[in-house]
Amino acid sequence: MRVLVAGGAGYIGSVVTAALLDGGHEVTVLDDLSTGHADAVPSGARLIDASLHDSAPVLADVRPEAVLHFAARSLVGASQERPQDYWDTNVAGSFALLEAMRGVGCRRIVFSSTAATYGEPELVPIPEDAPTRPTNTYGATKLSVDMMLTSYAVAHGFAAVSLRYFNVAGAAYGLGERHTTETHLIPIALQVATGERDSMTIYGDDYPTPDGTCIRDYIHVGDLADAHLLALPAPGPGEHRIYNLGNGLGFSVQEVVGAVREVTGHPIPVVVGPRRPGDPAQLVASSDRIRADLGWTPRHTDLAGIVRDAWELRGART
Numbered sequence: 541m542r543v544l545v546a547g548g549a550g551y552i553g554s555v556v557t558a559a560l561l562d563g564g565h566e567v568t569v570l571d572d573l574s575t576g577h578a579d580a581v582p583s584g585a586r587l588i589d590a591s592l593h594d595s596a597p598v599l600a601d602v603r604p605e606a607v608l609h610f611a612a613r614s615l616v617g618a619s620q621e622r623p624q625d626y627w628d629t630n631v632a633g634s635f636a637l638l639e640a641m642r643g644v645g646c647r648r649i650v651f652s653s654t655a656a657t658y659g660e661p662e663l664v665p666i667p668e669d670a671p672t673r674p675t676n677t678y679g680a681t682k683l684s685v686d687m688m689l690t691s692y693a694v695a696h697g698f699a700a701v702s703l704r705y706f707n708v709a710g711a712a713y714g715l716g717e718r719h720t721t722e723t724h725l726i727p728i729a730l731q732v733a734t735g736e737r738d739s740m741t742i743y744g745d746d747y748p749t750p751d752g753t754c755i756r757d758y759i760h761v762g763d764l765a766d767a768h769l770l771a772l773p774a775p776g777p778g779e780h781r782i783y784n785l786g787n788g789l790g791f792s793v794q795e796v797v798g799a800v801r802e803v804t805g806h807p808i809p810v811v812v813g814p815r816r817p818g819d820p821a822q823l824v825a826s827s828d829r830i831r832a833d834l835g836w837t838p839r840h841t842d843l844a845g846i847v848r849d850a851w852e853l854r855g856a857r858t
């Protein structure tokens with residue numbers, strides 16, 4: 541299939557681009573390189589440096605049969621401090637992209653949604669029909685795009701899938717996490733191991749969880765890429781499917797730091813700080829729906845294995 545990958549220079553987008561090329565697809569990446577890296581785009585893909593707001597001429601040129609949409613701002617903390625940036629890129633940008641798709645008659649899309657659409661869950665593991673009450677602007681913007689997709693499916697015959705990622709980690713196809721300003725737990729702990737930082741902060745140890753630190757569901761980026769390839773052809777016109785993507789296993793911040801200590805052999809000194817605004821105590825996925833519908837099965841469920849892949853890629857880069 542001829543596909544456009546919006547945000548293909550970022551962590552997840554670049555890994556999925558590699559998987560798409562591996563699967564025989566023809567890939568063009570649209571990315572404004574605001575947080576992505578041109579050298580992360582696999583060599584078999586064409587890169588067009590443009591923002592979502594300017595996507596119409598790009599789609600008119602590429603004429604994709606499908607779009608995979610990863611381009612977004614994705615930091616919970618920043619979304620609380622500068623919500624305007626999040627509404628602009630994530631919602632107005634996605635709207636421009638959907639309109640550009642409509643303009644060229646492209647109606648197939650896989651969208652990167654998030655566990656943050658659910659907010660503080662009533663039921664864990666979280667099923668897709670759980671209430672969506674985001675506790676931060678990031679989650680609210682992603683939920684808005686999910687809603688946009690439902691209405692574009694109904695009104696305009698879009699065939700859409702929203703994949704609600706839980707905490708993506710690890711490395712695949714020689715590509716991993718490489719943010720200029722790192723905020724995610726596993727890369728930060730690995731920076732302590734490499735000596736780039738002296739210590740790290742645990743954001744709150746007074747949550748209602750067994751060790752008081754937040755629980756998250758860490759999914760390997762390679763398993764996530766598999767899900768995109770399965771999701772791409774799945775929906776029919778007029779259908780918007782929503783699938784959670786996680787392992788169904790929760791690990792606390794303390795457990796993740798423990799896994800990083802085990803893998804790297806470094807003591808990883810920690811300081812306990814205040815809670816980070818917008819963080820729910822616990823986010824663990826039920827991925828039963830995508831397993832049943834598309835036969836998706838995660839291959840890397842072991843936390844230490846996920847951390848090891850990220851650590852080994854770091855070693856390969858230096």
Ligand code: UDP
Pocket residue numbers: 616707723724725726728740741742743744754755756793816819
């Ligand atoms: N976290 C932490 N210290 C850090 C970075 C993250 O304690 O330096 C915690 C954060 O509060 C959350 C969990 O680790 O409970 C995962 O955060 P991350 O930013 O990796 O992903 P998110 O869950 O926000 O998507």
